[in-house]
Amino acid sequence: MNQYMRKVWIYKRKNIKGFWVGWYESGIRKAKVLPTKEQAEHFKQIKYSQLNSDVFTGQVLADWSQMCNEYREAKKVQGVTDGTLYEHALTLRNFERIVGKCNSKQITQCIIDKFILERGKEVKKVTLNKDIRNIKTFVYWCREQRYLNGNLKLKELKLEERPVKSLNHT
Structure with a gap:
């Protein structure tokens, strides 16, 4: 092929x-x-x-655990640190807890928006932005594997400017 x-x-x-x-x-x-x-x-x-009859351009159906396992293995192959792997796994567990185990065809903009809204009630914006970044990398990886289509948009939330704190009086 x-x-x-x-x-x-x-x-x-x-x-x-x-x-x-x-x-x-x-x-x-x-x-x-x-x-x-x-x-x-x-x-x-x-x-x-x-x-071009042999070129497949559609979306592949995959269940949640298959996508998560393949994603974790792909990240290991890339040489991602254990801490980063843990953070990605934590984000995916929270996604699963809030919206459920979705297969590749069920992950839509609506589902991702629901996750961001519900997760935003539990954590501060900084943590929510970390979760959005982790979900974004997961979504991009899923697109490469043809598990998801390209219509999903994820943007980080704007944070308020924090006042600069000096380390000493000078």
Whole structure:
């Protein structure tokens, strides 16, 4: 299975009638001439579908525990510290506690907003922002794995400016 999309293009050749459709098949350039541009466009769509029939572009269904386990293992492979792994696990446990064990198709903007609102009642904004950052990295990882679509938005909350405290009198 090839993981990238193959291109098909239309071009015109000098001093030759018709419109050409070009593509690569098994590394070899191929082309076909058609009398009208409409026919060339139609053939281009058909050829594109044939060439890319093995490329999967949809969303994969995965349950909550599978996503969490794979995410934890991926973070370990990246060399993330034990403290960071613990913080991510804590955030995901709180997410599970507040919104439940969601599969990949159930994680929507509404669910994420519910988590942020409910978690905001329990902790200060600084901690909530840490949870939002952790959920954001989880969501981005899930997108890469095709567990989630790209329509989720996560933004940290604005914090009030804290007064600067000097360490000594000078």
